[in-house]
Amino acid sequence: MKTIFLKELKLNLKQFIIWTVTVGLMGFACILLFRSMEGEMKDMADAFSNMGAFSEAFGMATLSVATIEGFFATEVGTLHGIGGGMFAAILAIGIIAKEEERHSGEFLLSLPVSRTKVVAAKGLCVLALLVLFAAVCTGIYLAGFAILGEEVSYKEFFIYMGSGLLMNIEIASICFLISSLTGRVNIGAGLGLTLVLYTYDIIGRVVPDLKDYIFVGPYSYANASEIFSGNEANIKGFILAVIIMASCICGAFFCYQRRDLAS
Secondary structure (H helix, E strand, O other), X not given: OHHHHHHHHHHOHHHHHHXXXXXXXXXXXXXXXXXXXXXXXXXHHHXXXXXXXXXXXXXXXXXXXXXXXXXXXXXXXXXXXXXXXXXXXXXXXXXXXXXXXXXXXXXXXXXXXXXXXXXXXXXHHHHHHHHHHHHHHHXXXXXXXXHHOOOOOHHHHHHHHHHXXXXXXXXXXXXXXXXXXXXXXXXXXXXXXXXXXXXXXXXXXXXXXXXXXXXXXXXXXXXXXXXXXXXXXXXXXXXXXXXXHHHHHHHHHHHHHHOOOOO
């Protein structure tokens, strides 16, 4: 099991570096841009806060983009949320299915290791890389704040980064289950799932009839604007996330144990 875990870490290291550097540095660049755009943002803050549905969807109605917290929540928060969700989806959607697609599953399962341990090792690899992704991005964003000399509410910042990690794990767990059910790596399905969940959250914040059901999506509790605005935690969203993660992970073990793998 340890050998499989380390092997998966090595195989996914390049993908991890690309996504972490891309998302982290883009967020870092946005933070540094705040100083040069601060004057323009002060002039546009009132206009952005009165753009109706657009302001509601991106949190500009509750936070001023002229402050570092508001700018981070609306700009970097969106970038980190979408980028992190896509990385989680791509990482998990193929980590099991690739063995069957590349016809390496026969060799893997001929080793003295059970299917349960194979799934467990791959799942732990996904979890480890998502935690590292969140940790590295956190460090990069903090470096950006330090360079600017700007103070942010670190309590809300760390709550947001922790919620983002939980959201990524939830998306990954859904894709992990899909990976255990199919013998093909379907990256499009993973990316599509992430975009659908993000779009659902945006629409849910605009359409009154959907606001009571917005907690169904993982982006509901990892919304930077709500967190930095000091709103109450989305308890229903967190509870549902835990249920979905537990169900998908257990489902992945159950389904992979009983599947007839294609030769």
